[in-house]
Amino acid sequence: MEHRITIHIVGGNSRSRAEQSRLILAMGHHAEVYSDLIELIDRPPQSGVILASDDLLENGVASLLDELADAGIWTPLVAAKIEPGVEEVVEAIQAGALDFLELPLSESEVRRMVAHVHSDAGRHAEARRRLIDARRRISMLSRREREVLDWLSEGCSNKAIARNLEISPRTVEIHRANMMDKLGANHAAEAVRLRLEAAFKERKGATGKKPEAPVGGAAKVREMVNPND
Template identity: 85%
Template sequence: MEQRITIHIVGGNSRSRAEQSRLVLSMGHHAEVYSDLVELIDRPPRSGVIIASQDILADGISALLNELADAGIWVPLVAAKTDPGVDEVVEAIQAGALDFLELPLTESEVRRMVAHVYTDAGRHAETRRRLIDARRRIDALSKREREVLDLLSEGCSNKAIARTLQISPRTVEIHRANMMGKLDAHHAAEAVRLRLEADLEEVTVPAEG
């Protein structure tokens, strides 16, 4: 018998929230319902899983996860939408969502999601913390510092980076030192690890001229 879990339902219209709540309760779980993100943040959940649907997802999963992180909410997030596209699902998972469900919810989908929470929730929350922290550090970099980090992650030496960016090796050293300081990285491997944890898309830096 599966353990009871608290499922926090936010977003969508009142009818959709009521239907989700009834299903969750009928399966022996506890449901908490919030009309919008403001109400959720005002009563921040500390356990269970959040199901965010429709309008709550309008600005994208990354923006939503960042807003939750700012509020100190690390409960796993599951996106839910009517007829989600494959690209939407892939993008949501890559951004840090635990799962993506199709509305209206079904008992089998909820059961699958609950199993996912129990097997992956702790690891997932820690991964989210690292991902968001890494992205925030990298967002603080200047354009040139980010270019140096991208090329460093591809295994380029300072000389190779200088050739690609058409700047002097000394200038590369300055940008690299500034980049390392902003990332609070003590060596190149740590900086590269942060970039990987941020799960950023590969950026090709074109040579000028």
């Protein structure tokens, strides 16, 4: 028997929220409906999953997750939209969404999402906490300190970093020490781990390349990003 969960519905118009709620209740799960993000933050969920759609996604999933994190809400987020594009799904999952559903909801989509929640929600929430913490620490770095961290993550020595940035090794040492202090890292491996947890993908240092989005439908992309579904 499928385990029941609480699904917190927010975003979109009242008709859309009502339709989602009816389906979720008919499937034996519990639905909580919020008129907007302010109401959700006023009544922060402690369990289950947040199902966000339409207007809440206008500024991107990363921005929405930041707002939730600022409010101390770590409940896993599932985005939902009519005919989501491939890049939207990829960006949402990479930003920290647990899943991306297609509207209008179907029983099969809800079942798949519930299975995903039960298999990954706890690990996902903890990973998102680490991601937000790492991004906040890294955001305190100067441009040069970020560059040093980027090259350090490529396994470069201070001398190699100095050559790549066209500065002296002594200057690299100073930037590296400042970077480690701001990150609260005791050794280089810890600093690199924070960078990886922050999932920064806008590297312009060693490769100058950005990752390419997979080609295919939204459902196929979800399978690729979440292979255990």
